[in-house]
Amino acid sequence: MDEKLSKKLRILADAAKYDASCSSSGAPKRKSDPDGLGSTVGTGICHAYTPDGRCVSLLKILLTNYCLFNCAYCVNRRSSNVKRAKFSVDEVVTLTVEFYKRNYIEGLFLSSGIIRSPDYTMEQMILVAKKLRRDHGFRGYIHLKTIPEASPWLIEEAGLWADRLSINLELPTEQSLEQLAPEKDGASIETAMAQMFERIEEAREERRHFSPAGQTTQMIVGADETTDTDVLRKSATLYGHYAMKRVYYSAFSPIPDSSAILPLKSPPLMRENRLYQADWLLRYYGFDVDEIASSSEKGMLDLDIDPKLAWALKNRHRFPVDVNRADREMLLRVPGLGARAVDKIVVARKHTTLRLEDVARLTSGLKRAKPFLITADHHPKARLDKLDLRERLIEKPEQLSLFV
Amino acid sequence: MTLHRITLETGADLHTFRKAVRWLIAEELAPQHVMFAIDDAPGLFGDETVSEAPPVAIPKGVSRLIEQVVCHSDPERYALLYGLVWRVLNGERDLLEVASDPLVHRIDLMARSVRRDLHKMHAFVRFRRMPGELERFAAWFEPEHFILEAAAPFFVDRFRSMDWTILTPIGSARWDRHELTFGPPASREDAPDEDSFEEGWRGYYESVFNPARVNPTAMRAEMPKKYWRNMPETAAIPGLIQTAAQRVERMIEQEATMPAKRTPERAIQAMWDQEPKTLEELNAIIAKAGPLVPGATQAVFGEGPHHAEIVFVGEQPGDQEDLQGRPFVGPAGKLLTKAMREAGIEREQAYLTNAVKHFKFEQRGHRRIHSKPTAGEVKHYRPWLMKELELMRPKLVVALGATAVLALSGKATPITRSRGRATFGPYQGYITVHPSYLLRLPDEATKREAYQAFLSDLHRIHDLAQANLETGELPLAAE
Numbered sequence: 031m032d033e034k035l036s037k038k039l040r041i042l043a044d045a046a047k048y049d050a051s052c053s054s055s056g057a058p059k060r061k062s063d064p065d066g067l068g069s070t071v072g073t074g075i076c077h078a079y080t081p082d083g084r085c086v087s088l089l090k091i092l093l094t095n096y097c098l099f100n101c102a103y104c105v106n107r108r109s110s111n112v113k114r115a116k117f118s119v120d121e122v123v124t125l126t127v128e129f130y131k132r133n134y135i136e137g138l139f140l141s142s143g144i145i146r147s148p149d150y151t152m153e154q155m156i157l158v159a160k161k162l163r164r165d166h167g168f169r170g171y172i173h174l175k176t177i178p179e180a181s182p183w184l185i186e187e188a189g190l191w192a193d194r195l196s197i198n199l200e201l202p203t204e205q206s207l208e209q210l211a212p213e214k215d216g217a218s219i220e221t222a223m224a225q226m227f228e229r230i231e232e233a234r235e236e237r238r239h240f241s242p243a244g245q246t247t248q249m250i251v252g253a254d255e256t257t258d259t260d261v262l263r264k265s266a267t268l269y270g271h272y273a274m275k276r277v278y279y280s281a282f283s284p285i286p287d288s289s290a291i292l293p294l295k296s297p298p299l300m301r302e303n304r305l306y307q308a309d310w311l312l313r314y315y316g317f318d319v320d321e322i323a324s325s326s327e328k329g330m331l332d333l334d335i336d337p338k339l340a341w342a343l344k345n346r347h348r349f350p351v352d353v354n355r356a357d358r359e360m361l362l363r364v365p366g367l368g369a370r371a372v373d374k375i376v377v378a379r380k381h382t383t384l385r386l387e388d389v390a391r392l393t394s395g396l397k398r399a400k401p402f403l404i405t406a407d408h409h410p411k412a413r414l415d416k417l418d419l420r421e422r423l424i425e426k427p428e429q430l431s432l433f434v
Numbered sequence: 435m436t437l438h439r440i441t442l443e444t445g446a447d448l449h450t451f452r453k454a455v456r457w458l459i460a461e462e463l464a465p466q467h468v469m470f471a472i473d474d475a476p477g478l479f480g481d482e483t484v485s486e487a488p489p490v491a492i493p494k495g496v497s498r499l500i501e502q503v504v505c506h507s508d509p510e511r512y513a514l515l516y517g518l519v520w521r522v523l524n525g526e527r528d529l530l531e532v533a534s535d536p537l538v539h540r541i542d543l544m545a546r547s548v549r550r551d552l553h554k555m556h557a558f559v560r561f562r563r564m565p566g567e568l569e570r571f572a573a574w575f576e577p578e579h580f581i582l583e584a585a586a587p588f589f590v591d592r593f594r595s596m597d598w599t600i601l602t603p604i605g606s607a608r609w610d611r612h613e614l615t616f617g618p619p620a621s622r623e624d625a626p627d628e629d630s631f632e633e634g635w636r637g638y639y640e641s642v643f644n645p646a647r648v649n650p651t652a653m654r655a656e657m658p659k660k661y662w663r664n665m666p667e668t669a670a671i672p673g674l675i676q677t678a679a680q681r682v683e684r685m686i687e688q689e690a691t692m693p694a695k696r697t698p699e700r701a702i703q704a705m706w707d708q709e710p711k712t713l714e715e716l717n718a719i720i721a722k723a724g725p726l727v728p729g730a731t732q733a734v735f736g737e738g739p740h741h742a743e744i745v746f747v748g749e750q751p752g753d754q755e756d757l758q759g760r761p762f763v764g765p766a767g768k769l770l771t772k773a774m775r776e777a778g779i780e781r782e783q784a785y786l787t788n789a790v791k792h793f794k795f796e797q798r799g800h801r802r803i804h805s806k807p808t809a810g811e812v813k814h815y816r817p818w819l820m821k822e823l824e825l826m827r828p829k830l831v832v833a834l835g836a837t838a839v840l841a842l843s844g845k846a847t848p849i850t851r852s853r854g855r856a857t858f859g860p861y862q863g864y865i866t867v868h869p870s871y872l873l874r875l876p877d878e879a880t881k882r883e884a885y886q887a888f889l890s891d892l893h894r895i896h897d898l899a900q901a902n903l904e905t906g907e908l909p910l911a912a913e
């Protein structure tokens with residue numbers, strides 16, 4: 031690999047790293063043709079992990095980090111003095127194919143700064159995907175970032191080649207967008223999301239290929255004043271209206287050559303983590319935003335304990351719950367019991383009466399669950415009402431960051 | 435009672451285990467009377483001779499679990515599995531459902547460990563190109579369990595057109611683009627010790643790391659150290675962790691700088707001016723995109739004066755249209771042209787186009803049979819149609835048939851209920867049948883009747899367009 035290409039790769043990977051999504055999940059299972067390259071597996075594969083604990087699955091790069099937009103939170107905004115580079119379409123194709131052949135990656139996640147025009151930029155990105163699929167018989171995963179300001183027919187075309195499309199909302203309110211991303215506009219972002227949603231649904235019904243792994247989005251946390259409740263409300267809307275496969279939360283993180291209007295701090299990683307947990311409660315545990323909001327403080331999630339535990343502590347009258355009798359919905363609300371553990375409990379108790387040690391084999395969160403659970407040999411009694419229960423259940427945060 | 439000793443080969447010896455289970459069950463030997471040994475030189479201790487016995491019916495879930503757990507490196511695996519089989523066959527058929535049972539739990543953990551190892555092998559194998567002219571790849575990998583054979587099909591599915599070998603201490607797998615074969619254990623030296631893309635890959639790995647999020651514990655949980663030595667990128671890890679704090683401090687302390695370059699006002703202005711300005715520009719975009727469903731000869735664009743008052747929108751080009759590259763030139767088009775003339779609309783004065791710009795068909799012998807575009811396909815072409823109208827701003831848009839209605843309104847509506855005047859977004863519209871519908875009717879009488887109805891629609895269309903022109907309003911007669 032020649033030196034110049036290596037250099038560009040460093041610049042354009044560095045510029046892409048603030049996008050949290052790297053997942054290669056959700057594509058239909060494919061195998062390679064006798065002359066082709068690549069396959070997909072349902073859940074995706076992480077080919078490495080970087081020392082921030084993040085998964086390296088797709089080759090996540092920008093086509094270019096030149097950009098005509100000026101989003102304050104972004105390292106690539108036109109007013110920043112970072113080093114710039116631009117790949118040719120063929121360079122991205124070569125990198126993807128050669129990395130793929132060595133089993134470094136699941137495929138490509140291509141994004142780009144806006145050069146010339148949104149349409150031009152989008153066309154170049156589509157060209158990369160098209161070349162991979164057509165000229166190399168590439169059956170690996172392709173995730174394309176959609177540029178909402180591009181013409182709608184380009185979205186139509188992008189979905190034909192990509193496994194997943196995404197537009198990052200980045201800021202949950204119109205106000206913040208206006209202030210921090212002057213060229214962007216929430217309405218056109220949501221129009222594009224709606225278009226993708228419709229097309230994805232139709233194609234699934236008609237068994238055609240259009241972004242079969244759906245669409246995702248990302249919101250930055252900590253760059254503006256939006257509360258967790260408002261972030262989650264936005265997420266609930268996005269899941270509801272556009273069937274987002276996932277909403278990613280990205281703790282606003284220091285960037286080189288930052289903007290004067292956005293002072294840097296260390297990224298709110300714990301907040302990001304709690305938002306993900308709350309997001310799961312919304313999607314898989316039957317909670318709604320109001321319930322989570324009611325156990326938050328001024329719209330912010332408790333950073334010391336997980337949001338399910340926070341809810342349970344505020345709703346102690348609904349506990350303890352009998353593991354051998356309660357329905358699935360209520361078991362899902364027990365702190366420390368994950369959905370998988372609950373499913374196992376529901377099946378196992380048809381054959382046996384569960385004791386505490388049995389539950390211990392099904393979950394790693396027994397300590398949190400215990401005060402809220404009844405088993406054949408255990409009842410929390412008054413322990414549930416102790417005032418210091420919260421304090422006793424706070425888990426020492428694992429080393430989440432060097433500077434907390 | 436004596437202890438029966440069963441000897442299995444090293445590795446995932448599913449074959450012997452299966453045979454042994456059949457025999458043990460047939461002999462009704464409970465687990466406490468059986469001992470499983472793993473030995474490369476069997477026969478030393480006077481093993482049990484396992485003779486053929488009939489197959490044992492066990493639940494699918496159990497046999498799937500066995501297939502996974504025999505790959506585990508724990509020598510106890512066979513005894514545990516036999517214990518499970520015994521209990522399942524002796525009154526606890528649904529034992530696997532009791533995930534809290536100590537034995538089930540333990541076997542489940544083993545299965546999970548095997549699956550994880552498989553997954554990690556799929557993830558962490560790193561191919562290196564072998565020296566020489568032909569493109570051949572090889573990798574050295576050290577799995578925790580006996581998973582080579584279970585892991586290999588994944589690589590076949592993925593790298594079918596590549597010639598590759600995976601070398602491990604427990605055996606090797608080779609794919610020569612046609613056949614998968616397994617060979618003897620290998621050593622690290624048998625694999626190439628470098629690859630020209632590794633430097634670039636390491637650079638990539640370093641660059642995607644965000645020092646402000648450093649969290650080596652999380653990394654190690656997913657990528658345990660034991661895998662590191664065969665992954666070229668991990669050489670960068672110590673340095674990345676060491677410098678992380680310092681890098682972040684520097685970023686935070688650094689004052690915001692002034693942009694070194696002037697704001698490119700002109701380029702910013704120009705970027706918003708990206709829309710096609712003429713039908714020619716739009717058509718060039720459509721042509722470049724190619725057909726949605728492969729097969730069509732070419733895109734068929736609208737035809738007629740660009741400032742025509744009436745735009746007729748059909749479904750999609752047919753066989754003739756596809757070959758000639760012009761809309762409405764086949765049988766249905768001829769019929770439409772005739773009816774238009776009779777209603778006083780000159781074809782040359784109107785603009786004719788289709789909702790879908792490419793011919794979609796089924797090949798039957800030499801004939802290409804028109805096949806109806808799906809709703810999703812129609813919508814795929816819709817943004818172009820909308821732009822086409824926007825560039826023309828016609829007085830009246832006529833939808834010929836249900837597909838055109840769907841394309842113009844975005845909603846599926848049956849013609850019978852919506853026939854007549856309509857609005858399509860900002861445009862005055864009119865809905866009637868597609869002329870091909872008239873051609874398909876079975877008998878002459880209904881055909882004639884339908885043609886008359888179509889004709890009277892065209893008369894009203896003519897009137898509407900006229901009235902529109904003169905007064906800007908629609909005459910009552912046309913309502």
Ligand code: SF4
Binds near residue numbers: 101105106143144
């Ligand atoms: S459009 Fe905004 S977020 Fe995207 S690269 Fe440009 S400046 Fe960054």
